[in-house]
Amino acid sequence: MLKHKILCWYGKDPFEAGKILMESSGIWKNWSFLDHIGLKPNLVVSKKASFGATTHPELCAGIITFLQKKRISEYQHSGRFLGGGPNRKGF
Numbered sequence: 001m002l003k004h005k006i007l008c009w010y011g012k013d014p015f016e017a018g019k020i021l022m023e024s025s026g027i028w029k030n031w032s033f034l035d036h037i038g039l040k041p042n043l044v045v046s047k048k049a050s051f052g053a054t055t056h057p058e059l060c061a062g063i064i065t066f067l068q069k070k071r072i073s074e075y076q077h078s079g080r081f082l083g084g085g086p087n088r089k090g091f
Helices: 014-025 057-069
Strands: 037-039 075-077
Touching: 014 057, 037 057
Parallel strands: 037 075
Antiparallel strands: none
16 A cells, blocks of 8 residues: 555546556555445535536446455445435436
8 A cells, every 4th residue: 555645647537547546556455355445435515526526426436346346345435426416326
């Protein structure tokens, strides 16, 4: 894991960003497939992520896809996706 480092990603595909940043961080190397992982997206206002105040749902989807490929299936998201909308609409 990269301690005391901030990873940056530049591009237009938040789904790929989620996967690339997870891979680059190496944080997952210390996790077991039995561990429970929590995702807490930043949800400031009830607006679309394109306005910049919330975590893009596709970023979370990229992270979840990454975890599934690493056989980490016990994950849970906290809060609501789509800027305050119902969770079921997020995925």
